[in-house]
Amino acid sequence: MKTPVVEDNKYPVQISDENKIVKGKDAADHVNKERELNFGQTATPNKNNSITNKNLSFLKSDIEDKDLDTYCEILRSCPCPVCNSVTNKINASLTATTVSFLLFTDYKKTLKIACPNCLNKMHDEAMIKSSLLGWWGLPWGFIKTLEALVLNYKMKLLTTTPEPNELFKNFVAIRIDKIKANLNNSEGLKTIIRFS
Numbered sequence: 001m002k003t004p005v006v007e008d009n010k011y012p013v014q015i016s017d018e019n020k021i022v023k024g025k026d027a028a029d030h031v032n033k034e035r036e037l038n039f040g041q042t043a044t045p046n047k048n049n050s051i052t053n054k055n056l057s058f059l060k061s062d063i064e065d066k067d068l069d070t071y072c073e074i075l076r077s078c079p080c081p082v083c084n085s086v087t088n089k090i091n092a093s094l095t096a097t098t099v100s101f102l103l104f105t106d107y108k109k110t111l112k113i114a115c116p117n118c119l120n121k122m123h124d125e126a127m128i129k130s131s132l133l134g135w136w137g138l139p140w141g142f143i144k145t146l147e148a149l150v151l152n153y154k155m156k157l158l159t160t161t162p163e164p165n166e167l168f169k170n171f172v173a174i175r176i177d178k179i180k181a182n183l184n185n186s187e188g189l190k191t192i193i194r195f196s
Contacts, residue, residue, distance in 0.1 A: 063173055071179050072164040072172050074189070080115035081194045088115040090193065092168035093155045095126040096148035100137025107144040109151070113171065113193050119159040123152045 076089040092113050099106045112122050127149055134145030158165055164172075172179065175192055182188030 063176060068169055068173060068176075069164075071176055072169055074183070075172055075179065075193060076164060076168070078186070078189050078193055080118055081190065082114045082118040085115050085117070088117065089162075090115050090168075091119065091159060091161065091165055092171050093119045093123070093159055093165075094151065094167065095122050095155070096130070096151040097126045098130045098134030098141065098144040098148040100134050100141035100145070102137060105134075105137035105140040105144050107140075107148065111167065111171070113168070116159045120156055123156040123159070127152045 076091070077086075078090065079086045080088070080090055090113055092111060094109050095112055096107065096109045098108075112119060114122065130145050130148040130152070134148060135141050137144075178192050179189065182192065
């Protein structure tokens with residue numbers, strides 16, 4: 001991610017990916033776009049099985065913890081977007097799949113929002129798919145398959161936590177304006193979750 005070069009009143013001056021100088025509100029929009037793009041790519045479990053995301057630390061400074069927890073609980077009380085169950089509170093997780101064929105290897109990480117039971121099923125399906133279809137590519141098939149299996153296993157351990165995990169908190173923090181706009185609209189909240 002590029003860093004602001006000069007502060008200009010309210011908005012920074014930013015150098016875009018095309019090496020063009022972007023000023024004013026366009027620079028702020030560019031920074032927000034980069035932050036959203038980095039969301040799914042940088043959140044991974046560490047060796048203690050906790051989720052860290054250094055690139056999203058800016059979110060926590062903008063939103064007070066108690067406000068973030070309140071909005072997390074509002075979304076977590078919605079039914080699961082997969083099975084419509086309300087018995088378990090929803091949470092977030094990353095699933096990884098690897099599919100390979102000779103010289104082609106496709107590795108994908110996907111953010112999932114669902115109840116713990118559905119998240120566990122998604123991890124199981126991703127591990128089975130990667131186990132069956134991931135090994136067959138050279139040179140990356142074997143390596144990316146192991147990476148997918150390890151990520152799914154670690155993320156599966158985090159799905160049953162009683163409190164929202166860091167992925168879910170970051171998901172809420174990025175969409176906090178949409179959540180505020182739909183506080184009295186349960187269908188709007190379901191849509192935010194469903195189209196994550």
